[in-house]
Amino acid sequence: MAGFDILVLNGPNLGYIGKRQPEIYGSQGMDQVPALVRELMGEKAGDVRLSFFQTNSEGGLIDRLEQAWNHGVHGIVFNAGAYTHTSLALADCLAWITIPCVEVHLSNIWARTDEPLRQRSYIGSRCVGVVAGFGLLSYALAVQSLWRLLSDKQTI
Numbered sequence: 001m002a003g004f005d006i007l008v009l010n011g012p013n014l015g016y017i018g019k020r021q022p023e024i025y026g027s028q029g030m031d032q033v034p035a036l037v038r039e040l041m042g043e044k045a046g047d048v049r050l051s052f053f054q055t056n057s058e059g060g061l062i063d064r065l066e067q068a069w070n071h072g073v074h075g076i077v078f079n080a081g082a083y084t085h086t087s088l089a090l091a092d093c094l095a096w097i098t099i100p101c102v103e104v105h106l107s108n109i110w111a112r113t114d115e116p117l118r119q120r121s122y123i124g125s126r127c128v129g130v131v132a133g134f135g136l137l138s139y140a141l142a143v144q145s146l147w148r149l150l151s152d153k154q155t156i
Contacts, residue, residue, distance in 0.1 A: 003047040004074040004150045006143055008033065010054040011061055011081035017106070017136070025106045026135035030054075036140035041147065048147055058083055062093045069097040075146035076101040077139055084109070084121050094126035100149055101127045102142035108133030 010030070013020060018029030030052060038045040051073075053064050061080065068076060078101050083090055094101055103124050109132055124130055129145055131138045 003049055004147060005049045005051065005072070006075045006077060006146055007064070007068050007073045008050055008052045008077045008139060008143075009061065009064060009068075010052075010079050011058075011083045012056040014079055014081050015054045015056070028136045030136075030139075032136055033139045033143075036137060037143050040137075040140045040144050044147065047151075048143060050143070058087055058089060061090060065090075065093045065097055065099075068099055073099055074150050075099060077104050077142040077146065078102070078123065078127070079104045079106070079139075080123055084123055087122055091122045091126050094123055100146060102146055103127040103130045103132075104138045104142045105130075105132035106135050106138060 008030075010017075017025060018027055033052075034050060037048065037050065041048070055061055055064070061083065065076070076099050078094075080087065080090055080103070084103070084105070101123075103121060109121070111133070121130070128149060129142075131142045131145070134141060
């Protein structure tokens with residue numbers, strides 16, 4: 001196999017990463033993720049093909065997850081935004097498509113004690129792992145983790 005296709009999927013309000021509430025979410029935009037992946041993974045970054053998709057629509061996220069399944073995507077890095085805390089539909093979709101998925105958050109959702117609802121994740125139980133609290137670096141750490149998981153499965 002010549003590398004892995006990884007979908008970076010973002011939910012509502014995440015089209016403005018780097019501009020929206022930088023005191024919480026940081027000031028770097030999604031365009032910085034490939035460089036962070038290269039910095040973190042070095043030469044192994046060449047084994048990863050990233051594609052990006054963002055929508056504010058829950059149905060659009062489900063449609064894109066189903067497309068990922070239909071097109072043989074190897075792994076998903078998923079920040080569902082507020083749908084993380086509310087969407088059984090996304091959790092159900094992740095359960096049946098069985099593509100390894102890492103849940104990602106820019107902020108540490110468990111440290112947001114002023115908003116207890118944001119400490120719960122419906123999609124987390126359908127993911128192989130969670131990376132939260134490292135800003136945009138969370139995405140690169142998730143990509144690296146998926147690459148490792150997929151590489152290990154390939155050699156078994």
